[in-house]
Amino acid sequence: MPGTLVLCSTPIGNLGDVSHRLVETLSAADVIYAEDTRRTNTLLARIGVDTPARSYFVGNERARSVELAHRLGRGETVAFVTDAGTPAVSDPGVSAIRAAVEVGAEITVVPGPSAVTAALAVSGFDADRFVFEGFLPRRGRRRRERLERIAEETRTVVLFAAPHRIAADLADLADLAGERELVVARELTKRHEEVWRGTVAEAARHWGAEVEPRGEFTLVLAGAERRRGDLGVALDLVFDEIAEGARLSDAVRDVAEEVGVSRRLLYEAALERRSAERGGT
Incomplete structure (x- = not known):
């Protein structure tokens, strides 16, 4: 056995x-x-x-x-x-x-x-729904695309960062979401535990030039403001989710709630686009 x-x-x-x-x-x-x-x-x-x-x-x-x-x-x-x-x-x-x-x-x-839930708890950000991104890719297209998605994410985002990479991670994130609120949790549960609060741009300056990064870092980024009422934007988001493996009905449900459009209208528009794309192949 x-x-x-x-x-x-x-x-x-x-x-x-x-x-x-x-x-x-x-x-x-x-x-x-x-x-x-x-x-x-x-x-x-x-x-x-x-x-x-x-x-x-x-x-x-x-x-x-x-x-x-x-x-x-x-x-x-x-x-x-x-x-x-x-x-x-x-x-x-x-x-x-x-x-x-x-x-x-x-x-x-x-x-x-868990560093993820511990940092999320002390952040004070919405924790009903959140995204865990782990460590960012080090370079190239995968890194750029991941950062772009994080910048658009409306849910709270939790990331890990190594001390030798946090300055670059924060600098790149600041280029896309500099004004978003951020909590940097360093050395959680250890003697030198620190919970820093500010914007992403402020964090990039602080950890990039003002202090030498040491220890283990967990970043908690507040979600982006929801975009309301734009059916075209919603439709693009639906097909982004489908490309990642989501079913059409699930993608429509989630995006309609996120963007603030009619689920019925979004579903009909998605079916129409999918039919058009299939007809063109």
Whole structure:
């Protein structure tokens, strides 16, 4: 009978956030796969866990996923951790989950601290609906297109930024959304935690020239103002969503609410455009 893969969230900075369930789970596991065994072994020593840890990162995940699947196939309980936060969320883990699915293993989670929800909570921005973008692409067309979409996004946006890239990320974002409100959460839950508030343009100046960026950054950007009543704009947005894989009816529903147009009129216009496009091919 296949075993169990347990995705274990670890503290994002403060070891006081280790839960009893995390300690019990790591202690009971047959093996722990970790993004960085050095950091994980330090954590294990602090919480009194002696379960062996095996590395699992981008450079070896193909071989390790095969090994992990073999262990699960023979009924073992496998814990999976990353350096901080929840596995598979802007961190290694997706290939491990897919390997577990392939062998029919049970997959469960020990939830815990999250820089995403922590930063979102302290931001004071609308958190009923939000978008998590992770780290921005480093360069090229993908980066430009991602920034353009973020600049138009009406929901609150959460991003990660590394200290050596935050100045460039903020500068590029300021070119498109300089007046938007932004919260920069740095070193959350750690001794030098900082929550900075201002506009994107102010943040670009502050973190680009006034201080040396250090630590881990989570950015929370207030949503753009909703564009109201423009059927042409709404129609373009519908086909943008369809291009990303959304169904027509779902795209129409979401965009009609966002832009403030009649769902019926938008649906009819979308059908007409789609028919015209198909007729022209």
